[in-house]
Amino acid sequence: MSKSTTSLPFPPARGVAVQRGVAGRCPVCGVGPLFAGFARVHPVCPHCSAEHTRHPVDDGPAYFTMFLALAMLVPGLVVVELKWEPAPWVHLLLGLGLTLAIVGLVLPRLKGVFLGIAWSLDSDGPPPSAPSI
């Protein structure tokens, strides 16, 4: 990708940065991919060179994802047990499948939200490799 000399507003507006993060795009430029895998963040945006390691968001998204998964699954599995009394292996498959589905859907998006908020609150100014498109 090529870079132009147009500077981006820095820090990005919170709503815009969060939307970009949820979409899996760099919260600073909105063009470069945010993730290099399932939920591993690119250390540096391949498009605008924003250093995402400047805002480590390792545990926050995982904590909220686990909280959300448990808040949704435990009551649901209790209702299933009380209503249908399935075999334990059914509970295991149901709980494991739903847990994987919830984590797969929620964790990358929450990581994007956290990074978007972190970039929008950045008060240190643009990094030395100032993002531009």
Ligand SMILES: [Zn+2]
């Ligand atoms: Zn970028």
